[in-house]
Amino acid sequence: MQEEQDEIWEKKTSALFRFIHQVISTLYHKCEVAENCLHLFLLAGQSADECGFEEIAYEFFVEAFTIYEESISESRAQYQAITCIIGALQQTRVFSIDNYDTLITKAALHSSKLLKKPDQCRGVYLSSHLWWATDRALIESDLPENEKSLFRDGKRALECLQKALKIADSCMDPVTNVELFVEILNRYIYYFEKGNEAVTVKYLNGLIDLINTNLGNMDNPDQHPPTPNSSSLVEHDGPVSDYVRRHFRATLLHLQNRKEQSLRTDAPGPKYDELDLGDI
Template identity: 45%
Template sequence: MYKDTVLPRVLEQVVNCKDEIAQYYLMDCIIQVFPDEYHLQTLDVLLGAFPQLQPTVDIKTVLSRLMERLSNYAASSADVLPEFLQVEAFAKLNNAIGKVIEAQPDMPILGVIILYSSLLTFTLHVHPDRLDYADQVLGACVKKLSGKGKLEGNKTTKQIVALLSAPLDKYDIVTALKLSNYPRVLEYLDTETNKVMATVIIQSIMKNKTRISTADRVEALFELIKGLIKDLDGAVLDEVDEDDFKEEQNSVARLIQLLHNDDPEEMFKIICTVRKHILGGGPKRLPFTVPSLVFSSLKLVRQLQGQEENPFGEEESTTPKKIFQLLNQTVETLSNIPAPELALQLYLQCAEAANDCDLEPVAYEFFTQAYILYEEEISDSRAQVTAIHLIIGTLQRMHVFGVENRDTLTHKATGYSAKLLKKPDQCRAVYACSHLFWVDDQDNVKDGERVLLCLKRALRIANAAQQTSNAARGNTGSVTLFVEILNKYLYFFEKGNPHINVAAIQSLVELVTTEMHSETSALDPAANAFFASTLRYIEFQKQKGGAVGEKYEPIKA
């Protein structure tokens, strides 16, 4: 009765009344009042009336509401989906939208996008397995957008973002990348909205923990998010909010860490693809993205650890050496920006990885690059202190170097330490160098005499610092240096360094005690507590008894 009598008569009245307000209201009433299944079974008749309405009627809103109702109906139960297929709902709605847009040539582009956005939502609910339908909707959208240039206007761009976000809510990005028209719609977004959409895509990947595991997919993905990776249309970075920019670049860095393939060959291709995209990002972006790429590459190096070359002799195979070559060139881009401190840290990380792969020439090359940066680019005194301690710490962990290479690098590190601007910094760096001559797990690196030379040199620098502070009156840091050096003496004494004897420790204890009670030395509670704690440690070692107790017994604390 509804199909044959009620609906045709009501629609006849609506079309014939010729009043745009009445037509809009009555069509909305029909959609809202009658049941979903009625609409589904009478789609032909209902949709046939739309092009006959007045050109000024807001058809897009009414039609969108119809598709929204049908989408919700489809989502309510899987049992109703066969009905949608039976009546070919998608084809009818797609056809109707085409006719409505044709009948209203003055419809603004916003209206067109709203209609296709509603159709896409309907398609994703009713035909989630038909990617071709979703792509067809996006293709129709591209057709209408062609020749329009970059879209402007808040409402229009928001609607495009909603259109492009819909597939990401239903599928993961790997599936969405199969939609050939998806990137084509993105092309019409202005720079700012392009960045918003890129952020939405990355958030979708993070949320779903999507695994993107081929270089081709990475290429397609980075094309989609290029708004975050490089400047589009000559956009000026200076106008961007600093915090927003950092958050955007950090999200790109996190994304790089998610790209993975267990096959080394494919993973290397992924790394090369990422590198190609991010190296064009400009000096402000590289400090965020390059470290992430470097650590992703080092993960692959660890995976291949110990593999020098392919057993079958294929030149194209991925080896640690090949990755290190790429890493050297990649980190070099940071020193050109310049970001020398970050580049130095990454060179040292690469050196440590080369050490674990037993590649001495490669590790030496990375250290050389780090030293060049230190000498030529790092001039700030605080940055120099941080850098020299990183160099010493990394060099101490290296086991791959032969005597000659190790001596060269160690000699340079101790030289840098003694040339730091402030005496306390010099002292701490020089006594840290003592560890370069005595490494527990390397029997060939146990030179007790050079350890003692380092500690004596540190003591001389501490004395000079003490005299300076006495002259300045009130600078209390130098007594602390003596206590720190005493602790180093105790460390090597316990490790069995024959050149560190009881007499040396005893004289140092007495020196600190004298300095503590000196009239020229200002009261320093922290130094007092540190020294008291050191003396308690000596007493504790004595009470242990046995071989350790015997060693400590002669020391009078």
């Protein structure tokens, strides 16, 4: 009896998802609302993922990529769309390794081809999280069986960060350059604290030294508006160079606190004693 009910539910739910696919596709082809349709396909893909329909979820995400490739051309819209795709993919759990790798590799590739260098950098370092899944539930016992073993590839995540660093280094504006370095440093710290063994203290020390070296290039801060060559604008109080310095200092203070706690407690976990923070 239970098997019959499950079979009926599966057939009805599959039919509902097919109807949803048809409605969104019709909307996309009949109306000029490509961005809305992309978001609808992502929502449908996430719903199919939660219901355990891998093939249907995969098709929804493929449709979202198709809309991105065919109809999203403006730089800000591209950046916003690809970050939404990355966020949606990061929450999925139903895919096989092959299907998931195909989708996240495509997302990372599109991120690296965004029109503006800062957008490329941010898109690529956000893509790193696709290779480092995190728990969606607060309590381990609440996790479904397929989430007990999370997909994590520390080396691929590190590769994304290193690629983002190269893109940031190619930015000509000195303020944008250092701003991106600080953002990437925070990603390195995240993976270091989460136990990604590929991200070691040497990467943190190297990037801290690089940022300190480049801080002196941020002269005449008033002449640098808030990252004009980026689609991911954030409003800051005062010159962006001041914000970047504050952000960097706050990051170093966080590391200093972690280092002091680690030395006091000698608790298991990331080792901060080799961090070279200089004078904060």
